[in-house]
Amino acid sequence: MNAKPVHAAQTLFPVVDDCLQVGGVPLTRLAQRVGSTPFYAYDRRLLTERVAQVRMHLPHSLELHYSMKANPMPALVQHLSTLVDGIDVASAGELKVALDTGMAPERISFAGPGKSEAELTRAVAAGAVVHAESEREIRALAKIGEQLGIEPLLVLRINPDFELKGSGMRMGGGAKQFGIDAEDAPRLLALASSLGLATLGFHIFSGSQSLKMEAIIEAQAQTLLLAERLAAQARDPVRILNIGGGFGIPYFPGEAALDLAPIGAALDAALPRVHAALPQAQVSIELGRYLVGEAGVYVARVVDRKVSRGQVFLVTDGGLHHHLAASGNFGQVIRKNYPVALGNRMSASGDTETVSVVGPLCTPLDLLAERMDLPAAEVGDLVVVFQSGAYGRSASPQGFLSHPDAPEVLV
Ligand SMILES: *Cc1c(COP(=O)(O)O)cnc(C)c1O
Numbered sequence: 001m002n003a004k005p006v007h008a009a010q011t012l013f014p015v016v017d018d019c020l021q022v023g024g025v026p027l028t029r030l031a032q033r034v035g036s037t038p039f040y041a042y043d044r045r046l047l048t049e050r051v052a053q054v055r056m057h058l059p060h061s062l063e064l065h066y067s068m069k070a071n072p073m074p075a076l077v078q079h080l081s082t083l084v085d086g087i088d089v090a091s092a093g094e095l096k097v098a099l100d101t102g103m104a105p106e107r108i109s110f111a112g113p114g115k116s117e118a119e120l121t122r123a124v125a126a127g128a129v130v131h132a133e134s135e136r137e138i139r140a141l142a143k144i145g146e147q148l149g150i151e152p153l154l155v156l157r158i159n160p161d162f163e164l165k166g167s168g169m170r171m172g173g174g175a176k177q178f179g180i181d182a183e184d185a186p187r188l189l190a191l192a193s194s195l196g197l198a199t200l201g202f203h204i205f206s207g208s209q210s211l212k213m214e215a216i217i218e219a220q221a222q223t224l225l226l227a228e229r230l231a232a233q234a235r236d237p238v239r240i241l242n243i244g245g246g247f248g249i250p251y252f253p254g255e256a257a258l259d260l261a262p263i264g265a266a267l268d269a270a271l272p273r274v275h276a277a278l279p280q281a282q283v284s285i286e287l288g289r290y291l292v293g294e295a296g297v298y299v300a301r302v303v304d305r306k307v308s309r310g311q312v313f314l315v316t317d318g319g320l321h322h323h324l325a326a327s328g329n330f331g332q333v334i335r336k337n338y339p340v341a342l343g344n345r346m347s348a349s350g351d352t353e354t355v356s357v358v359g360p361l362c363t364p365l366d367l368l369a370e371r372m373d374l375p376a377a378e379v380g381d382l383v384v385v386f387q388s389g390a391y392g393r394s395a396s397p398q399g400f401l402s403h404p405d406a407p408e409v410l411v
Contacts, residue, residue: 007250007339007386007387008250008257009249009250009294009339009386009387010339010341010386012043012046012294012295013043013046013297015346015347018344018345018346018347018348019343019344019346020297020341020343020344020346020384022041022042022043022297022411023041023042023043023044023045023410023411024045024411025411027041027299027343027344027382027384028343028344028382030299030409030411031299031301031382033409034407034409036404036407037299037300037301037317037318037382038298038299038300038301038316038317038318038322038406039298039299039406039407039408039409040073040296040297040298040299040322040388040389040392040393040406040407040408040409041296041297041299041408041409041410041411042071042073042076042292042295042296042389042408042409042410042411043295043296043411044079044410044411046294046295047076047079047080047083047291047292047295048079048083050290050291050292050294050295051064051080051083051084051291053260054260054287054290054291057260057261057263057264058260058263058264058267058285059264059267059268059271061271061275061283062267062271062283062284062285063085063086063282063283063284063285064084064085064086064284064285064287065084065085065086065087065088065109065242065284065285065286065287066080066081066084066086066087066088066286066287066288066291066292067088067245067286067287067288068087068088068089068090068094068097068098068288069089069090069094069288069394070288070289070291070292070293070389070390070391071288071292071296071389071390071391071392071394072093072094072097072394073393073394073408073410074097074100075410076292076408076410077097077098077101078100078101079410080291080292081098081101081102081103084291085107085284086103086107086108086109086284087101087103087107087108087109088108088109088110088111088242088286089108089109089110089111089128090110090111090112091112091119092118092119092122092123095108095110095119095122095123095126095128098128099126099128105126105127105128106127106128106129106153108126108128108129109128109129109130109131109155109203109240109242110123110128110129110130110131111131111133111157111203111205112131112133113133113134113177113178114133115130115133115137117140117144120137120140120141120144121144121147121148124141124144124145124148124150124152124153125148125150127150127153128153129153129154129155129200129240130152130153130154130155131155131156131157131203131242132154132155132156132157132180132188132192133157133178133179133180134180135180135188135191138154138188138191138192138195138197139191139195141154141197142192142195142196142197145196145197151197151198152197153200154192154197154198154199154200155199155200155201155202155203155240155242156179156180156185156188156189156192156199156201156202156203156230157178157179157180157202157203157204157205158179158180158181158182158185158202158203158204158226158230159173159176159178159179159180159181159182160173160179160182160204160206160222160223160226161173161181161182161183161226162206162219162222162226163206163207163219164206164207164208164210164215164216164219164244164246165210165212165215165218165219173206178205179203179204179205182226182229182230185202185230185233186233189233189234189235190235193235193236198236199234199235199236200236200238200239200240201238201239201240201241201242201281202227202230202231202238202240202241202242203240203242203244204223204226204227204241204242204243204244205242205244205245205246205286206219206222206223206244206246207219207244207246208245208246208248208288208289209246209248209249209289210246210247210248210258211248211249211250211255211256211257211258213258213259213262213263216246216247216258216263217262217263217266219244219246220243220244220263220266220267220270221266221270223243223244224243224270224271224273224274227241227243227274227278227281228274228277228278231277231278231281237278237279237280237281238278238280238281239280239281239282240281240282240284241274241278241281241282241283241284242283242284242285242286243283243284243285244285244286245285245286245287245288245290247260247263247287247289247290248289248290249289249290249293249294249387249390250387251336251338251339251387252336252337252338253336253337258290271283288390289390289391292389292390293387293388293389293390293391294386294387294389295389296387296388296389296390296392297343297384297385297386297388297389298318298322298323298326298384298385298388298392298406299318299343299382299383299384299385300316300317300318300319300322300359300368300382300383300385301316301317301318301380301381301382301383302314302315302316302377302378302379302380302381302382302383303315303316303317303360303379304379305377305378305379311356311371312353312354312355312356313355313356313357313358314355314356314357314358314374314377314381314383315358315359315360316357316358316359316360316368316383317359317360317403318359318360318368318383318406319358319359319360319361319366319367319368320359320361320363320365320366320367320396320397320400321359321361321366321396321397321398321399321400321401321403322392322393322396322398322405322406323368323385323388323392323393323396324395324396324397325338325391325392325395325396326338326368326385326388326392327359327365327366327367327368328365328367330365331365335367335370337369337370337372338368338369338385338386338387338388339385339386339387340357340368340369340372340374340383340384340385340386341374341383341384341386342374342375342377342381342382342383342384343381343382343383343384344381344382345375345377345381348375348376350375350376351375351376352373352374352375352376353373353374353376354371354372354373355369355371355372355374355377356369356370356371356372357369357372357374357383360401360403361400361401361403362401368383368385369383393405393406393408
C-alpha cells in the first residue's frame with residue numbers, strides 16, 4: 001500500500017527523492033545543518049505566500065498585523081515584519097524582538113492583562129501603542145507619560161459582549177480577564193480624558209482558532225457595530241480599530257481549511273459604512289496562527305523501535321517537552337493526532353504499519369502520534385509533525401525532564 005498524503009498541510013512542502021523539503025532543503029540535509037535533532041523548521045516562502053494570500057482576499061484598506069505570540073522566533077518575526085503592517089506583542093520580551101525588526105514603533109501594539117509598570121514604561125518610552133486592559137493600566141500610563149514627558153499612545157482593549165462561536169479558544173464575551181467590559185468603556189474613556197490621555201481607538205478580540213467562516217463573519221459584523229457604538233461614546237476620533245482575527249488552521253482529520261473569500265467579501269461590504277462613520281480610523285486585523293502555523297514542521301529522529309504486546313512504538317528524541325500541543329496538552333483534551341509523516345520516506349512504496357510515535361519522557365502522555373499508519377520505519381528515520389509553526393516551541397514545557405531545547409531554523 002502506498003503512503004498517501006496524511007494531510008493537506010503535507011502538500012505545501014515539496015518532496016524530492018522521497019525526502020520532504022523545507023525552504024528547498026531536503027530534511028536529511030537540514031538535520032545535518034542544524035547539527036542535531038529534534039528541531040523546528042519554518043519555510044520562508046510559505047510565510048510570504050500566506051501573507052499574500054490573506055491580502056488577496058481581504059479588503060485593501062484593512063491592515064494586517066502579526067500576533068507575535070504565535071511564534072516569537074526573532075528571524076521569523078523579522079521576515080514577517082517586511083510583509084505585514086504591524087506587530088502585536090504581549091510582553092516586554094516580545095516588544096524588544098518587534099522593535100529589533102525595525103518596524104516603526106507606532107505600528108507595534110502591546111496588549112495583554114497585568115502589564116507591569118516596568119513593561120508599560122518601556123512601551124511608552126519606545127513609542128509603541130499600549131492596549132490598556134484595566135483602569136489601573138490607564139492610570140499607570142498617565143503617570144508614566146508625565147514622568148517621561150512622552151504622550152502615551154493609548155488604545156482600549158475591549159471585552160466584547162459577544163463571543164466568537166465555535167472557536168478553539170474564547171477570549172471575549174462574558175466574564176474575562178481580557179480587556180475592559182464594553183459596558184464599562186464610557187467610564188474609562190472619561191477617566192482617560194480626565195487624566196489628560198487621548199484615546200486613539202479600540203481593540204476588540206473575540207476568539208482564536210476558528211474554522212467556521214460563518215462564525216467569523218458574524219463576530220466581525222458584531223465587532224464593527226460595537227466599534228461604532230464605542231466611537232459614539234469616545235471624546236477623541238477613533239484612529240485605530242483592531243477587530244481581532246481568530247482565523248484557524250485545520251489540524252485534525254475531518255477539519256477543512258478556512259475559506260477566506262466570503263470573509264473578505266463580508267468585510268468589503270461592511271467597511272465602507274465603518275469608514276464613513278469613523279473617517280480617521282485605520283482598521284486592522286490581527287493574525288498569529290493563520291500566518292505561521294502551516295509554514296512550520298517539528299522534526300524528531302527515531303531512536304528506538306519497540307514492539308510491546310503486538311503494538312509498535314517508534315521512540316523518538318523529541319516529544320511533549322518541545323511540542324505540547326501535538327502531544328495533547330497534558331491529557332486535558334480528547335487527544336487527536338496532528339498530521340505526522342516520515343520525512344525521509346515520503347513516497348515510500350513498501351509496507352506501512354500501525355505505530356505509535358512517542359517521545360523520551362517518562363510519561364504516557366508523551367505521544368506524537370497514536371496508532372497511525374506510517375511507512376515501516378527504522379532507527380534514524382525523521383518523524384515530521386506538520387502544522388507546527390504556531391504555539392509550538394514557545395508554548396511547550398522545555399524544562400520538563402531536562403532534555404536539550406529544540407533549535408529553530410528559518411529556511
Ligand atoms: C493570541 C492572540 C491573538 C492571536 O491569535 P491566533 O489564534 O494565533 O491568530 C490575537 N489577538 C490577541 C489579543 C491575542 O491574545
